[in-house]
Amino acid sequence: MPFLIALASLAAVIAVAKPEFDALRGPCRPPCDEPLTKRVGDIVLGGLFPVYNLGNEGCVRSKSTVREFGFERLEAMRFAVERINANASLLPGIELGYELRDTCSDADYALRQSLKFLNEDSVDTLGVVGAAGSSISIRATDLLNLFFVPMMSYASTSATLSDSDRYPSFYRSIPSDKFQASAMVAIAKKYGWSFVHGIHSDDNYGKDGFNSFKALASKQHIDIGLNVQLKKDAAISEVQDALKSLKHGILNSESDNSTRVNQNGSVVIMFCHFDLARRVLYVINNDPNLRSRNFTFIGSDSWGDKPEALLFEGTDTTATALGLISVNPSQINVPDYRRHMAQLSPSTYKTNGWFLDYWRSKLECVNETFICKHDNLTTDMDYDSKVSYVLDAVYAFAHALHNLLESKCDRVDPTCFNKTLYDEKQNVEKFITAFKKSVGSVNFTSSSGETFELDKNGDLISAEYDIKNLQLVESTKSFVKVGLWIGGDNVLGTLKEENGSTIIWHGGSTREPISVCSLPCGEGVRRVSIPDPNTGGSYETCWRCVGLCDRHHFLAVTNSLYGQCQRCPVNQTSNDLRTNCTDLPVSHLRWDDGLAVFVMILAVAGSLLIVFTLITFGVKWRTPLIMASSRELSVVMLIGMLLSYLLTFIFIAKPTDVTCGIQRFFFGVFLSVIFGALLVKTNRISRLFNRSASVQRPVCISPTNQLMLTSCIVLGAC
Numbered sequence: 211m212p213f214l215i216a217l218a219s220l221a222a223v224i225a226v227a228k229p230e231f232d233a234l235r236g237p238c239r240p241p242c243d244e245p246l247t248k249r250v251g252d253i254v255l256g257g258l259f260p261v262y263n264l265g266n267e268g269c270v271r272s273k274s275t276v277r278e279f280g281f282e283r284l285e286a287m288r289f290a291v292e293r294i295n296a297n298a299s300l301l302p303g304i305e306l307g308y309e310l311r312d313t314c315s316d317a318d319y320a321l322r323q324s325l326k327f328l329n330e331d332s333v334d335t336l337g338v339v340g341a342a343g344s345s346i347s348i349r350a351t352d353l354l355n356l357f358f359v360p361m362m363s364y365a366s367t368s369a370t371l372s373d374s375d376r377y378p379s380f381y382r383s384i385p386s387d388k389f390q391a392s393a394m395v396a397i398a399k400k401y402g403w404s405f406v407h408g409i410h411s412d413d414n415y416g417k418d419g420f421n422s423f424k425a426l427a428s429k430q431h432i433d434i435g436l437n438v439q440l441k442k443d444a445a446i447s448e449v450q451d452a453l454k455s456l457k458h459g460i461l462n463s464e465s466d467n468s469t470r471v472n473q474n475g476s477v478v479i480m481f482c483h484f485d486l487a488r489r490v491l492y493v494i495n496n497d498p499n500l501r502s503r504n505f506t507f508i509g510s511d512s513w514g515d516k517p518e519a520l521l522f523e524g525t526d527t528t529a530t531a532l533g534l535i536s537v538n539p540s541q542i543n544v545p546d547y548r549r550h551m552a553q554l555s556p557s558t559y560k561t562n563g564w565f566l567d568y569w570r571s572k573l574e575c576v577n578e579t580f581i582c583k584h585d586n587l588t589t590d591m592d593y594d595s596k597v598s599y600v601l602d603a604v605y606a607f608a609h610a611l612h613n614l615l616e617s618k619c620d621r622v623d624p625t626c627f628n629k630t631l632y633d634e635k636q637n638v639e640k641f642i643t644a645f646k647k648s649v650g651s652v653n654f655t656s657s658s659g660e661t662f663e664l665d666k667n668g669d670l671i672s673a674e675y676d677i678k679n680l681q682l683v684e685s686t687k688s689f690v691k692v693g694l695w696i697g698g699d700n701v702l703g704t705l706k707e708e709n710g711s712t713i714i715w716h717g718g719s720t721r722e723p724i725s726v727c728s729l730p731c732g733e734g735v736r737r738v739s740i741p742d743p744n745t746g747g748s749y750e751t752c753w754r755c756v757g758l759c760d761r762h763h764f765l766a767v768t769n770s771l772y773g774q775c776q777r778c779p780v781n782q783t784s785n786d787l788r789t790n791c792t793d794l795p796v797s798h799l800r801w802d803d804g805l806a807v808f809v810m811i812l813a814v815a816g817s818l819l820i821v822f823t824l825i826t827f828g829v830k831w832r833t834p835l836i837m838a839s840s841r842e843l844s845v846v847m848l849i850g851m852l853l854s855y856l857l858t859f860i861f862i863a864k865p866t867d868v869t870c871g872i873q874r875f876f877f878g879v880f881l882s883v884i885f886g887a888l889l890v891k892t893n894r895i896s897r898l899f900n901r902s903a904s905v906q907r908p909v910c911i912s913p914t915n916q917l918m919l920t921s922c923i924v925l926g927a928c
Contacts, residue, residue: 246564249309253336290605304622317346321350336607348371372388403726406433423481435727442483475726480510488527515678533680538678606654610649617648740754801862840894841913883924
């Protein structure tokens with residue numbers, strides 16, 4: 211019943227939307243609505259492939275509009291089905307058929323082609339292999355899901371399609387863009403590129419892929435400079451306008467020291483479709499200012515390893531793109547497929563009526579003639595890198611059907627198939643639902659020899675990417691494999707270099723390009739960040755140099771590239787570069803210094819005189835002269851002067867905590883002893899000679915009292 215309701219709903223949608231679909235048809239020739247090739251079978255698999263371009267005149271099929279990689283993928287599906295039918299252990303006795311249609315890389319056109327799988331003549335369409343572009347797959351799977359028809363893409367990598375709630379019938383045999391973005395960030399980290407520019411298309415493929423790259427790059431301290439978003443079908447004039455920012459840069463003019471933040475950024479991440487990449491390279495190639503920037507491009511899997519991307523309107527942009535690094539799901543060599551392609555020729559190949567266009571394009575024939583650069587297809591020619599993923603998608607459907615039948619019957623054979631599919635106790639909806647569940651849990655050995663296994667979102671559990679470099683090999687452009695990226699638990703995965711390979715960068719140099727925002731300021735020079743118009747914050751790796759910190763300050767850098775000037779601790783000062791603080795140098799008199807010798811001579815002479823005076827006082831202690839001089843206080847004063855002379859040697863000695871403490875404390879104490887005794891003595895004499903007519907003796911003039919007063923003064927001074 212739900213299946214009939216869905217059919218009725220679709221009929222209503224088609225009735226309402228018929229004028230729109232008729233408009234999409236445009237001036238297409240009648241053959242454009244027919245499948246490129248088909249084969250009758252017990253069960254049919256649909257296929258969506260970008261074989262021709264959709265021009266202004268609609269679907270025009272010719273040598274000039276054929277896409278070689280699209281045909282090679284289509285032929286891979288046909289080859290896989292024939293191989294499965296010849297396999298006695300996989301779906302024995304059950305013939306697989308196919309109906310392969312062209313999408314012309316257009317979402318609306320592809321949607322109309324997808325409707326054909328649901329017509330009365332195609333009620334046995336079990337699943338659909340395709341499409342290539344993520345935006346096309348999104349439109350197609352939305353439609354096919356209404357009828358529970360699963361779809362497995364060999365090239366749609368957008369992370370949006372990983373949402374199993376929105377796209378429950380979508381699976382893919384190729385890794386998701388989350389892996390591709392990780393590989394790109396790993397490359398940037400390896401070569402020290404902390405500042406890159408971005409160009410991406412405005413569809414799901416471009417936006418999702420580049421957003422994944424930005425999120426990962428931010429965590430690895432890589433800034434995005436100019437972020438250019440273009441429509442997938444942007445005209446040349448639109449591309450030229452958008453790329454002006456790459457030419458002129460973002461100007462920060464907050465101070466007299468204006469900074470162009472893109473002046474040193476030479477790496478451009480291009481996450482866009484094949485056609486848009488061709489236009490971008492064409493515009494850069496034809497603009498002297500842009501071409502002189504010598505950009506190094508990091509190309510996504512949609513275009514990065516396709517020679518056709520370097521040709522646009524008769525212009526070869528190879529010179530501009532040289533040094534390109536492409537990130538592509540690992541290309542698996544399938545010898546049987548190569549031998550199959552080498553056997554094809556217009557005289558022997560009758561199954562596909564559009565083969566001649568591909569053959570003339572691949573062999574570089576003159577217009578519509580048979581005058582060609584090459585004689586025949588060969589096994590060593592470059593074939594599309596996603597051929598193995600087409601094979602895996604077809605085999606995934608075949609193994610899923612085989613596993614489903616095996617779970618229903620004792621043995622897999624036509625009887626089991628017919629009973630399972632047409633049993634009156636279960637309708638087609640239940641069968642396809644069970645088949646879809648079987649697809650999600652499929653497990654087999656893929657073309658790479660690894661286990662093919664999907665997670666709960668319909669994505670591959672693991673991923674490997676080939677890192678290729680565009681080089682001129684004997685004057686012929688070639689995409690040379692220079693490394694391999696393997697996804698894993700580590701966010702950046704593992705990046706391995708290809709043994710014996712050398713990356714040739716732009717201009718034929720083997721020296722790695724530099725892609726940074728701001729050059730180093732110099733040791734100790736303070737940096738000020740530059741605002742980031744993309745985020746509203748500040749760039750992490752873009753700055754202006756504003757000079758050294760003040761004297762006695764140093765540049766304190768903690769966990770970022772920027773620092774603050776901080777004052778040095780006590781007894782320290784900054785070095786000349788203001789990078790750290792050092793202890794203040796200790797400067798003091800030395801025993802052999804002339805001034806020190808002179809002072810010591812005076813101290814010794816003074817000490818000897820005082821000692822002589824003290825001896826004289828001792829000898830003449832009871833004489834009237836000595837007794838009249840307040841002998842006790844005089845001795846105290848002499849002892850204070852003697853100790854002060856001796857303190858001279860402490861001042862000349864090398865400063866230590868002990869000597870410095872003695873200097874600070876006893877210098878004042880000894881002076882207090884001298885002047886305290888002098889003050890008390892003067893006070894005593896003054897009171898004795900200035901007393902009134904009274905004959906009473908003044909108080910506190912005895913030696914004991916005088917010494918006590920002196921002691922109090924000294925203690926008070928301490």
